[in-house]
Structure formats: C-alpha cells, structure tokens
Amino acid sequence: MLTPQLNRHASSLLFCHGGSLPSGRGVPHGPAVMVRSKKTSKRSGVRSIRCALKEFRSSQAETDAVLAIKAVATVKVTVGGLLSNLGLPRGIDDVKDLLGKTLLLELVSTELDPKTGREKETVKAYAKKAKQHGDEIEYEASFKVPKDFGDIGGVFVVNEHRKEMFLEEIKLDASDHTATATTLTITCKSWVHSKSDNTDKRLFFVNKSYLPAQTPAGLRRLREEELEVIRGDGQGERKAFERIYDYDLYNDLGDPDHDVSKTRPVLGGSKEFPYPRRCRTGRPRSKKDPESETRSGFVYVPRDEAFSEVKSATFSSRTLRSALRAAIPSIQTAVIDAKLGFPHFNAIDSLFGDGLTLPKRQGVGFFQGLLPRLVNAITGGTQELLLFDSPEMIERDKFSWLRDEEFARQTLAGVNPYAIELIKEFPLVSKLDPEVYGPPESAITEEMIEEEINGVMTVHEAIENKRLFMLDYHDLLLPYVHKVRELEGTTLYGSRTIFFLTNDGTLRPLAIELTIPASATGPQWKQVFRPRRDATGAWLWRHAKSHVRAHDSCHHELISHWLRTHCCVEPYSIAAHRQLSEMHPIYRLLHPHFRYTMEINALARQALINGGGIIEISFSPLKYSMEISSVAYDQLWRFDMEALPADLIRRGMAVEDPTAEHGLRLTVDDYPFANDGLLIWSAIKQWVEDYVSHYYPDPSHITDDYELQRWWDEVRTEGHGDKKDEPWWPKLNTLESLIHTLTTIIWVASAHHAAVNFGQYGFGGYFPNRPSIARTNMPTEDAQKENFVRFLRKPEVSLLECLPSQIQATVVMAVLDVLSSHSVDEEYLGSELEAAWVKDPVIQRAYERFNGRIREIEGIIDSRNSDPKLKNRVGAGVVPYELMKPFSKPGITGMGIPNSVSI
Numbered sequence: 062m063l064t065p066q067l068n069r070h071a072s073s074l075l076f077c078h079g080g081s082l083p084s085g086r087g088v089p090h091g092p093a094v095m096v097r098s099k100k101t102s103k104r105s106g107v108r109s110i111r112c113a114l115k116e117f118r119s120s121q122a123e124t125d126a127v128l129a130i131k132a133v134a135t136v137k138v139t140v141g142g143l144l145s146n147l148g149l150p151r152g153i154d155d156v157k158d159l160l161g162k163t164l165l166l167e168l169v170s171t172e173l174d175p176k177t178g179r180e181k182e183t184v185k186a187y188a189k190k191a192k193q194h195g196d197e198i199e200y201e202a203s204f205k206v207p208k209d210f211g212d213i214g215g216v217f218v219v220n221e222h223r224k225e226m227f228l229e230e231i232k233l234d235a236s237d238h239t240a241t242a243t244t245l246t247i248t249c250k251s252w253v254h255s256k257s258d259n260t261d262k263r264l265f266f267v268n269k270s271y272l273p274a275q276t277p278a279g280l281r282r283l284r285e286e287e288l289e290v291i292r293g294d295g296q297g298e299r300k301a302f303e304r305i306y307d308y309d310l311y312n313d314l315g316d317p318d319h320d321v322s323k324t325r326p327v328l329g330g331s332k333e334f335p336y337p338r339r340c341r342t343g344r345p346r347s348k349k350d351p352e353s354e355t356r357s358g359f360v361y362v363p364r365d366e367a368f369s370e371v372k373s374a375t376f377s378s379r380t381l382r383s384a385l386r387a388a389i390p391s392i393q394t395a396v397i398d399a400k401l402g403f404p405h406f407n408a409i410d411s412l413f414g415d416g417l418t419l420p421k422r423q424g425v426g427f428f429q430g431l432l433p434r435l436v437n438a439i440t441g442g443t444q445e446l447l448l449f450d451s452p453e454m455i456e457r458d459k460f461s462w463l464r465d466e467e468f469a470r471q472t473l474a475g476v477n478p479y480a481i482e483l484i485k486e487f488p489l490v491s492k493l494d495p496e497v498y499g500p501p502e503s504a505i506t507e508e509m510i511e512e513e514i515n516g517v518m519t520v521h522e523a524i525e526n527k528r529l530f531m532l533d534y535h536d537l538l539l540p541y542v543h544k545v546r547e548l549e550g551t552t553l554y555g556s557r558t559i560f561f562l563t564n565d566g567t568l569r570p571l572a573i574e575l576t577i578p579a580s581a582t583g584p585q586w587k588q589v590f591r592p593r594r595d596a597t598g599a600w601l602w603r604h605a606k607s608h609v610r611a612h613d614s615c616h617h618e619l620i621s622h623w624l625r626t627h628c629c630v631e632p633y634s635i636a637a638h639r640q641l642s643e644m645h646p647i648y649r650l651l652h653p654h655f656r657y658t659m660e661i662n663a664l665a666r667q668a669l670i671n672g673g674g675i676i677e678i679s680f681s682p683l684k685y686s687m688e689i690s691s692v693a694y695d696q697l698w699r700f701d702m703e704a705l706p707a708d709l710i711r712r713g714m715a716v717e718d719p720t721a722e723h724g725l726r727l728t729v730d731d732y733p734f735a736n737d738g739l740l741i742w743s744a745i746k747q748w749v750e751d752y753v754s755h756y757y758p759d760p761s762h763i764t765d766d767y768e769l770q771r772w773w774d775e776v777r778t779e780g781h782g783d784k785k786d787e788p789w790w791p792k793l794n795t796l797e798s799l800i801h802t803l804t805t806i807i808w809v810a811s812a813h814h815a816a817v818n819f820g821q822y823g824f825g826g827y828f829p830n831r832p833s834i835a836r837t838n839m840p841t842e843d844a845q846k847e848n849f850v851r852f853l854r855k856p857e858v859s860l861l862e863c864l865p866s867q868i869q870a871t872v873v874m875a876v877l878d879v880l881s882s883h884s885v886d887e888e889y890l891g892s893e894l895e896a897a898w899v900k901d902p903v904i905q906r907a908y909e910r911f912n913g914r915i916r917e918i919e920g921i922i923d924s925r926n927s928d929p930k931l932k933n934r935v936g937a938g939v940v941p942y943e944l945m946k947p948f949s950k951p952g953i954t955g956m957g958i959p960n961s962v963s964i
C-alpha cells in the first residue's frame with residue numbers, strides 16, 4: 062500500500078554518517094550529505110506495506126481484511142503559530158486538543174475505483190495530541206484502511222485549531238499480525254492554515270517524484286487542482302495565511318500618498334523601464350498615483366516563503382529586518398548634520414576602535430537587541446556603542462586600499478568580479494548618440510597607454526596579446542550624469558578605467574577617464590587621470606579612483622547583486638510554484654534554491670531599494686538608482702549570458718577551448734573568481750545532468766512534459782515578460798538545453814549570489830576602499846575656483862568630503878555587516894539531501910557524488926590560496942580568495958555558498 066514511498070530510514074542513517082562518502086581535502090567544517098528529515102526509524106527490515114497487506118490477506122478472512130495504519134503528525138512549536146506561548150490565549154485550542162478534534166487527516170489512494178473509474182473515498186481519522194519532544198509535538202491517528210485501497214498517494218490535512226500550524230511531517234506505520242511494520246514518511250515542512258481562515262483542505266503528496274504523464278490515476282485531478290489553488294485568481298489583496306503565487310510590476314517602490322517627492326516610476330511593463338516581475342500582493346492603489354500600489358508595514362509573500370521562526374537559518378534575515386526598520390532610522394537621528402563627512406582618516410579608524418555613541422533616548426539595550434553583533438553597552442550599561450569589526454583586508458594590511466595593484470586585484474578577486482572586461486578595439490568609442498552626449502571618442506590615447514607601460518609594446522600589440530582590460534561605466538552612467546548632478550549631495554560622471562595585464566599575471570591601472578556629457582548649456586567635458594608621483598597628480602589619481610570605486614559599488618549592488626540574482630531569480634520561483642507540482646522532480650530539484658528569496662526581496666522593497674530607502678540615500682545616483690538597474694536589465698541582461706562560461710566569454714575573459722579544463726581558456730590565467738567559479742559551475746552541471754538524465758531517459762519526455770514546458774513559457778512570457786520576444790531564450794527541447802538552463806538557474810541562486818554577497822563587509826566595511834557614493838566633483842572640474850584651491854591646500858580633507866558622509870558610511874557598514882553574515886544553520890550547496898531524494902538510490906548516489914566533488918573543490922581552493930605563483934590571491938597582506946569555498950562557519954567569514962538567495 063505504501064510501496065513507492067518505502068521508508069529507507071535505516072539506509073539513510075548509514076548515509077547520513079557518511080561512511081561511503083569520498084573524503085575531501087582540507088575540509089575543517091564541510092558537512093557530509095545530510096538528510097533533511099531529522100526523524101530516523103528505529104525499525105530495520107523495512108518493507109512494503111503492500112507486502113504486509115498481502116501476507117495479511119492470506120491469513121485472514123476476506124471479511125475483516127483491513128489494515129491498521131497509525132499516523133503520527135509532527136508539529137513544530139513556533140513563536141507566533143499554534144502551540145506558542147505568545148499571542149492569543151490558547152484555551153479553546155487546548156480544550157479541542159484534549160477532545161482530540163483538532164487535526165483531521167484523510168488518506169488518499171493513488172488508484173481509481175476499478176468498478177466506477179472514479180477516485181476512491183478517502184479514509185479519515187482525527188489525530189490526537191500525544192506527546193512532545195522538545196519543540197516538536199506529535200499528533201496520532203489510527204486508520205482502518207480497506208484491503209483494496211491501493212498505495213497511499215497523499216494526505217489531506219484540516220487544521221481545526223484557531224491558529225495556523227507548522228507541520229513538519231506525517232509518518233504512517235502499517236502493522237500486521239506478524240508484528241512487522243512498514244513506514245511511509247511524508248515530508249511537509251509547511252504552514253497549514255486554520256480552518257477558521259480558510260475551509261479548504263491542505264494536501265500533501267508523498268515524497269516520490271512523478272513526471273505529469275506518470276502521475277498515478279488517483280492523483281491526476283488532485284495534482285491539477287493543487288496548481289490551480291496556488292495560481293489563485295489574481296484578484297483582491299493577499300492575506301498572510303495564503304499561499305498564492307502571482308506576478309506584479311515593481312510598482313510599490315514609491316510612496317506618493319505620504320510624500321509626493323517619493324513618487325517613483327513603475328519598473329516593468331513598459332519599454333522605458335523593463336524589469337522582472339515580483340510577487341503580487343494586491344494592495345490598494347495609491348490615490349496620488351494610480352499606477353502605484355500603496356505601501357504598508359505588511360508585505361505579503363506566500364506563507365511558506367516567509368522567514369520561518371522554526372529555523373535559525375533566518376536569523377540574519379530577521380536581524381536585517383530589525384536593522385532596517387528600527388536601528389538604522391534611529392542611528393540616522395543620532396547624527397545631527399546628515400551631510401557631515403569624516404574630518405580625518407583617524408575618525409574612520411575610530412569606528413573600529415572607539416565606536417559611535419548611540420542616542421540615549423531609545424533606552425539602554427534598544428540597539429543591542431536589534432544589532433547584537435555591532436552594539437555594546439558601555440559606561441556601566443548606561444550608554445550603547447556602535448562598534449564595527451575591522452574588515453579582514455584592513456586587519457591584514459591597513460594601507461592596501463591605497464595601492465593601485467590592490468585596486469586592480471579586486472576586479473578579479475573582490476566582491477564585484479562581474480565587471481572587468483577585455484578591450485578588443487582601440488580607440489574606445491561610445492555607442493551613445495553624439496548629438497545628445499557629445500563626441501563619442503575616448504580621450505584616452507595610444508600615447509598615454511604606451512607611456513604608462515614604458516613602451517614595452519604598442520597599443521596594437523597589447524590588444525593583439527589581450528593585455529588591456531577595462532571597467533566600463535561610461536555608456537551606462539552618462540545618460541544619468543546631468544539628472545544626478547541636479548540632486549543635492551552627490552555628483553556623477555561616466556567613467557572608463559584601463560588596466561594592463563603584467564607579466565606576473567596581475568593587473569595595473571593605467572588611466573581613468575571621467576566624462577560629463579554635453580548639455581543645453583555647455584559642451585562635453587572629459588579628463589584623463591593617470592598614476593602620478595608628484596603630489597598634485599597623486600592626489601588627483603586618488604580622487605579619480607574614488608569616483609570609479611563609487612561607480613563600481615553602484616554597478617555591484619544595483620546590477621551584479623540585486624538585479625542579476627535577487628530580482629531575476631524571483632520569477633523563476635513564482636513560475637515554478639504555479640506550474641510545477643510539488644511532486645515534479647524539477648520542482649524538487651529547484652526548490653532548495655528558491656528558499657526565502659521572495660521574503661528577502663519583499664524586505665528589500667520595504668527598506669533598501671524603495672524611495673528614500675538605504676540605496677537611495679547612500680549610493681551615487683540617489684533616487685535614480687533603481688532606474689539604472691532597469692536600464693541595465695534592458696541593455697545587458699540576457700538569460701543565456703547568466704551562465705558563468707557565457708558571461709566570461711561575453712566579457713572577453715575566456716574563449717572556448719575544447720582542450721582546456723571546463724572547455725574554456727581564461728584570458729587572465731589567475732582570475733580567482735573565474736577559476737574557482739568554474740569548478741562550482743561544473744559540479745552543479747554534473748549533478749543536474751545526473752538528476753535530469755534519470756527522470757528524462759528520452760528527450761521526448763522533456764517536450765511531452767507539459768508542466769515543465771508551461772513553467773518555462775511562463776518564466777519567459779510572464780516573469781520576464783518585458784523580454785519575452787528575445788531570440789536568445791533557450792527552448793527546453795533537449796536534455797542538453799534542460800541541463801544547461803537548470804544549471805544556470807542554480808548557479809545564479811547559489812554561487813553567483815555568494816560571490817557578490819558574502820564579501821560585502823570584507824571589502825566594503827572599510828568604506829574608502831569601496832565608497833557607495835562620491836559626493837563632490839573632481840577638483841580639476843573648474844581648476845580656477847575655490848574647490849581647486851582648497852584641494853591644493855588640504856587634499857585629504859577634499860578627498861574625505863568626496864567620500865560618504867558619516868551617516869551614509871555607518872548605515873551602509875551596518876547593512877553590509879548583516880548582509881555578509883551566515884546563520885548558524887545555513888543550508889550550503891551540496892550539503893543537504895532533500896528527503897524526497899532519499900527514496901531513489903540513483904539520485905542518492907548522484908548527490909553523494911556532488912557532495913564529494915564540492916568537498917574536493919574546497920580543498921582545491923585552499924591549495925590555490927597557498928600557491929605563491931598566484932599573485933592575485935597570495936601575497937603580503939593579501940586577502941585570499943575564498944568566496945567560492947562552499948562551506949562556512951556562521952558569521953562573517955568571506956566564504957560559503959548557500960543554496961539560495963536568502964540574505
């Protein structure tokens with residue numbers, strides 16, 4: 062009866078202890094494969110309940126041929142849900158529990174009734190609260206199941222408490238007269254709404270995966286109906302207990318009803334501002350701007366997407382929430398002059414030594430409760446102090462940020478390794494309209510470059526030999542320069558920075574060009590700055606680098622990080638929930654990579670990327686920041702270029718080479734992100750290939766899989782609807798294209814995100830190394846005037862005025878600190894085996910192989926970081942490149958690849 066879902070706890074237990082796993086090198090804390098379900102059966106000799114039933118039949122009279130099945134439903138004690146000690150009084154629920162009428166379970170057969178051809182009657186029983194182990198409470202039910210019921214395919218659950226409950230799993234045990242037993246575990250890990258909120262029953266399918274065409278007859282209708290429920294009807298405002306996945310535009314970033322100056326354009330749904338879709342909340346429309354949705358303290362995400370209090374994995378997210386909602390606004394009020402910069406560099410150092418005294422009026426302990434890692438109580442507990450940890454690069458070498466080589470190294474091994482590109486043609490020419498922006502030719506000349514490289518080769522030879530590289534923030538930023546310059550407290554240029562690949566494999570910056578486009582009142586302005594030894598030239602070079610660093614910070618946060626990972630992954634997840642049944646193998650493959658992404662994005666819309674949010678107050682383009690991410694989506698984002706190999710090839714950082722490892726030859730041999738990233742990419746690809754090949758032995762199964770095809774159609778036409786007609790979308794019609802597509806999605810959600818997320822504090826915590834904003838113009842913009850005179854007299858003060866203000870710096874540091882931190886039970890790539898995969902030995906072996914390879918990669922990265930030939934990752938005071946190391950301890954470690962975008 063439970064045949065397909067035969068419980069393998071005994072074998073899981075062995076597997077969990079890793080006896081057969083390949084041993085990795087240098088893996089101090091890399092976990093072996095772990096099975097998600099914590100429960101392990103004490104029984105061995107597990108076998109099919111159907112077998113039990115057959116034996117049972119042979120020895121019993123036909124008339125009493127029923128099988129006794131015991132169900133144990135495990136419910137987690139949660140902070141706000143059922144069984145909590147908080148919130149509403151539990152009296153009535155407790156009384157109901159005593160009466161045993163709180164949890165109704167119904168067993169669903171996989172078979173149709175052979176006589177009627179219709180679904181069989183379910184078998185119902187109430188589960189009664191039985192025992193508690195720690196934070197888990199067990200409800201037990203007893204069923205008498207008819208002999209001809211067939212295999213169990215799922216369980217309906219009705220929660221008759223007044224509160225929702227978090228259902229961990231349902232375990233079914235069948236016993237017979239020989240006292241042997243079989244078990245079937247259904248992994249739920251889901252919130253079950255209260256019947257008083259919604260009278261619909263919840264259905265949990267068994268852990269076995271089925272392609273749509275293979276769905277047992279008794280489950281086909283239910284499979285379809287479950288998806289219809291999840292898709293919803295697109296009407297009304299969503300409620301917290303619902304689990305409806307639907308799409309909407311980014312029309313809730315502004316807040317015109319409260320403040321007209323916070324009116325923001327809708328992102329998505331237009332030619333001007335194309336954008337991916339977010340999860341629909343259905344909040345009322347704004348009165349002042351009917352195109353926009355009103356904002357509220359509660360932002361709906363489907364119930365199981367919300368950070369769950371049952372896992373400490375969400376600790377960082379909760380810290381971020383409290384930081385954004387309460388701590389940072391309060392810190393802002395502590396600084397009287399919002400424009401005030403740091404008076405000298407020692408004042409910046411004091412953030413890591415003396416700290417920033419926080420306002421008293423909130424009450425002692427207020428900030429410490431919100432930002433426990435950053436806030437200490439002082440002076441006998443009467444005051445609180447905001448004290449930052451010294452970032453690793455400053456710990457290792459306090460002055461490394463001043464070195465040109467470190468500036469260049471971070472383009473290959475820093476937190477934004479997605480921007481550096483090969484220069485393929487010279488001179489550099491803008492693609493923007495010269496009628497609008499002025500002459501397109503760059504002011505960087507061949508003579509300048511040849512002078513900087515001491516004539517060791519001509520520019521032509523340097524191009525030929527692939528020795529010139531660039532950070533190109535010219536065409537992206539130039540259209541926004543005049544608009545941004547009209548805002549108070551900021552400035553902007555278009556920029557190009559040229560690097561030379563030296564013989565030791567490192568990059569050296571040669572020149573920075575800053576440009577202001579032509580306007581109605583003046584011609585185009587552009588200047589080139591180069592490394593200089595004279596005092597004025599050296600300080601101007603530092604200024605110019607600060608502008609480029611601010612441009613790179615914007616590119617990093619708005620594009621490499623927010624747009625390409627957080628924002629673009631959400632539609633894949635929405636579509637997967639709407640179109641792939643929970644019993645679909647591809648749903649089960651992808652689900653771990655979507656965990657908590659919607660919730661972290663909802664939080665970002667509330668306080669990070671919204672009008673007046675942290676990005677808008679602390680990054681150079683201020684209120685135009687999100688528009689720029691829309692422009693980047695329009696001009697640069699293509700699904701097929703999100704695969705790491707394609708991304709590297711597009712930027713000229715690699716060429717295809719069938720003889721090379723991974724089929725790619727890197728243009729810069731020692732490109733730490735690319736070298737380590739390709740190891741991870743290949744490991745993911747192998748795992749996906751093993752998985753997909755198992756479920757789709759024939760390519761026709763892919764094209765015939767209507768759920769899979771609808772999912773991918775919807776990703777293109779709805780989730781990324783503004784790009785639906787682009788020719789580059791892959792078609793899911795071969796094994797290869799399916800593997801490549803899934804590998805790309807998993808790569809983006811895991812390793813791409815980790816590469817640009819977990820080094821944020823390490824590289825940006827000391828903000829002169831990565832200022833989020835450059836606030837003042839270059840002193841040479843008008844060389845006759847006061848600014849230039851002040852610069853000549855006190856260049857350090859002039860530079861500090863350009864860097865972020867005190868409030869901008871501390872707010873960004875506090876946020877980066879939280880964003881860069883791993884939780885205690887973070888779920889890392891390749892570490893946890895989903896309960897559904899335990900059922901299948903082929904998948905289990907494939908996952909073991911994946912885990913083994915991931916652990917091996919960790920060792921390879923360690924050995925690379927101790928190879929003195931690799932100067933982009935090894936050297937005096939150099940931070941090793943560990944962002945692609947798969948596992949991590951909790952906290953800020955600068956390593957670790959979680960499965961999903963969850964912080």
Ligand SMILES: [Fe+2]
Nearest residue numbers: 814818962964
């Ligand atoms: Fe992130």
